[in-house]
Amino acid sequence: MAPLIAPSEGDIIPDAYFVVFKSGTKAKEQSSWVQSLHRQSAWASSFDEEEAGVRHVYDMGLFQGLAGRFGPEVLEEIRLHPDVSSLFFSSAGSKKLLLGSSLPRFRHGRAQHTHGDAHPLFFPCSMLSHS
Numbered sequence: 305m306a307p308l309i310a311p312s313e314g315d316i317i318p319d320a321y322f323v324v325f326k327s328g329t330k331a332k333e334q335s336s337w338v339q340s341l342h343r344q345s346a347w348a349s350s351f352d353e354e355e356a357g358v359r360h361v362y363d364m365g366l367f368q369g370l371a372g373r374f375g376p377e378v379l380e381e382i383r384l385h386p387d388v389s390s391l392f393f394s395s396a397g398s399k400k401l402l403l404g405s406s407l408p409r410f411r412h413g414r415a416q417h418t419h420g421d422a423h424p425l426f427f428p429c430s431m432l433s434h435s
Contacts, residue, residue: 305383306382306385307390307391308321308379308383308390308391308392308393309391309393310393311392311395314395314396315395315396316393316394316395317393317395319356319373319375320371320393321371321372321373321374321392321393321394322370322371322392322394323369323370323371323372323391324367324388324391324392325368325369325387325389326387326388329368330363331368331369331370332361334370334385334387335358337385338357338358338370338378339358341374341378341381342356342357342372342374342375342378343357345374345375345377345378346377347374347375347376347377347378350375355373356372356374357372357374358370359371359373360372371394
């Protein structure tokens with residue numbers, strides 16, 4: 305099961321996550337099954353299509369991931385998928401961090417720590433300081 309990692313700072317956004325895929329996995333190919341799981345979930349009816357499900361796909365060379373809002377049953381299925389490396393709770397300011405506006409907190413815009421098969425992530429290093 306892929307770990308779900310909480311940020312060390314910032315307020316967590318309810319039911320919002322970043323999903324990081326393992327090396328060799330393409331986010332664009334994976335986003336369809338994630339969105340399909342979301343649409344089939346009972347939780348999906350609580351939101352309109354613009355607010356939940358897969359919101360962004362990150363196809364950035366070695367970094368492959370997606371961001372979205374998902375209910376508990378979809379989150380569990382994502383964590384169990386063999387191509388998922390890790391998940392992060394989304395927090396206030398995390399989109400800004402992904403876009404690199406907080407570069408002083410990074411070395412060349414990339415955290416120097418990776419988790420398992422994951423590639424360097426665009427998150428503050430403190431978000432990745434887990435064991």
